[in-house]
Amino acid sequence: MPKKRYLFIGYNYYPEFTGIAKYTAEMCDYLANVKKYDVSIITGNPYYPMWKLYEGYQNKFKQEFHNGVHVSRIPIYIPQQPTGRKRMIQDFSFLLLSMISVSKKLILDKKYDYLVIIAPSFLLGFVGMYYKLFSKKTKIIYHIQDLQIDAAKDLRLISNQKLLKVLFFLEKKILARVDFISTISAGMKVKISAKVKAKKDCLLFPNWIDDSAIFSTNGFEPQKNGLASFQNKKVMLYSGSIGEKQGLEILIEVADKLKTFPEILFVICGEGPYRVVLEARCKDKNLENIIFFNLAPAKDFNVLLNRADIHLIIQKNIDGDLFFPSKLNNIMAVGGCLIATVNETGSLYHLINKYTLGKIVPPSSPDELYKAILYLLASEDTCNGYKKNALTYAKNHLLKEHIIERFLLSINSTPSNRLVN
Incomplete structure (x- = not known):
């Protein structure tokens, strides 16, 4: 044949x-x-x-x-x-x-x-x-x-x-x-x-997900990734494209509000035409609690994903069904604790809500994102529940x-x- x-x-x-x-x-x-x-x-x-x-x-x-x-x-x-x-x-x-x-x-x-x-x-x-x-x-x-x-x-x-x-x-x-x-x-x-x-x-x-490349690990080796100097930090990770539709300027505002919490570090990992704008805003505000990483090969990226304490999916307040963030798959593959800024009209909202995959906050609301971060950092049981549900969903569906x-x-x-x- x-x-x-x-x-x-x-x-x-x-x-x-x-x-x-x-x-x-x-x-x-x-x-x-x-x-x-x-x-x-x-x-x-x-x-x-x-x-x-x-x-x-x-x-x-x-x-x-x-x-x-x-x-x-x-x-x-x-x-x-x-x-x-x-x-x-x-x-x-x-x-x-x-x-x-x-x-x-x-x-x-x-x-x-x-x-x-x-x-x-x-x-x-x-x-x-x-x-x-x-x-x-x-x-x-x-x-x-x-x-x-x-x-x-x-x-x-x-x-x-x-x-x-x-x-x-x-x-x-x-x-x-x-x-x-x-x-x-x-x-x-x-x-x-x-x-x-x-x-x-x-x-x-x-x-x-390709579970041979992106998977959950029990720990991380700080000497092998760019977070070596920040191993005592609570890492808030955004990874993906940095463009107009993401609305990542909200992270600048929240990082500014969290300057009084020196243990919290924001990491933006990605490339895109909007990155230079975000970096300039961080410099203008003298923010030392937010850093930028370039995209990494799969092995190093898997280490970074597992290192994060909280993963962030950021979207503007637009129709939630015009695109679907593939970064969610990687987060679930490593059993990540998730915060997503999405409105209630899209399938992403319903997916996270149905399977209890993370915490949802309204888009373009720095105050709500600020409160959600502090809540999850203080709620180990809630985070562990999200992680368990994410791994189960990835294994069964992805x-x-x-x-x-x-x-x-x-x-x-x-x-x-x-x-x-």
């Missing part, structure tokens, strides 16, 4: 190791090395989350073979300050160049069984539709990691109503034409299902192999363009 052939198309891939890139790379690796499928990807040259081309890469067309996956890299526009307008330029330029790469594959390569579009960029759905014109048997899977247009609207990255109307129209066309739609959270699934109504189902394909195999079963057993339960 011939091997199944998969082609992925998306901005982000290895060696980027956070966010969408991590899950796309792990999915490709699994299909190539566990399932023994023929897997290719069309992607950009690595730049995220620093919004700067990685050292050792040139922003040009390049062919690679990594861990069993054929990698076709194409030039990608990388703005230093990713405004809404500049991200649109990035989207359209990548769309054009990926069309060229797909055309080449249509001419030279054997046809693929599945073409997987990773959105954002939502526009890449048109690449799938284009490929389908010449390969009717290929199934197009449109996997949505972020509701890009809705988020741009809520965050006011795009305010032109006529433009938003055009973008939503284009998105609707894509959703109507692809064979399968999938997304990462129950709340996002509801929103997407409302866009397509009863025309087809949206499959749930959540992000996962293992990589189970999630991927369940998804593969769903696309192989479900007729495309058909409403299912």
Whole structure:
């Protein structure tokens, strides 16, 4: 029986190791090395989350073979300050160049069984539709990691109503034409299902944990991580992207309020265009209880995750179902004690509340976050309960192999363009 052939198309891939890139790379690796499928990807040259081309890469067309996956890299526009307008330029330029790469594959390569579009960029759905014109048997899977247009609207990255109307129209066309739609959270699934109504189902394909890389440890070795000088501190950890949608300025305010508690240290681990702004604010306030770390390889990152006394998920007061923070998976994988600033409308709120995974406080409320930190530091039993529940949830719901195999079963057993339960 011939091997199944998969082609992925998306901005982000290895060696980027956070966010969408991590899950796309792990999915490709699994299909190539566990399932023994023929897997290719069309992607950009690595730049995220620093919004700067990685050292050792040139922003040009390049062919690679990594861990069993054929990698076709194409030039990608990388703005230093990713405004809404500049991200649109990035989207359209990548769309054009990926069309060229797909055309080449249509001419030279054997046809693929599945073409997987990773959105954002939502526009890449048109690449799938284009490929389908010449390969009717290929199934197009449109996997949505972020509701890009809705988020741009809520965050006011795009305010032109006529433009938003055009973008939503284009998105609707894509959703109507692809064979399968999938997304990462129950709340996002509801929103997407409302866009397509009863025309087809949206499959749930959540992000996962790799328990061989991120796992709970009984202790930490301070000499092997950047927190060596702070081993007597109570560490409040935020790890992830540092951008507009996170609303991390609240941490500056809370750290300022907690200056009288010298045992409390805030650690912000990540990269992004907003980091320089936060660092400047810390300097202006002379805050010595907040430090910044760069992203670390998995082994060191696992040490850092286990070192934290309290993990922080910070979101602005916007629609909670426009994206879903993958950092929650890592927190649960290590059995972390969690505080999340989320509103009550999103699936993240309901997930944390249903399984008692952590403490929830309103977004954009420094006073409530301040009180929650002091409460949990004084409540060992409550923290231990959150930790136990997090580990149980991770083991029962987030293992990589189970999630991927369940998804593969769903696309192989479900007729495309058909409403299912």
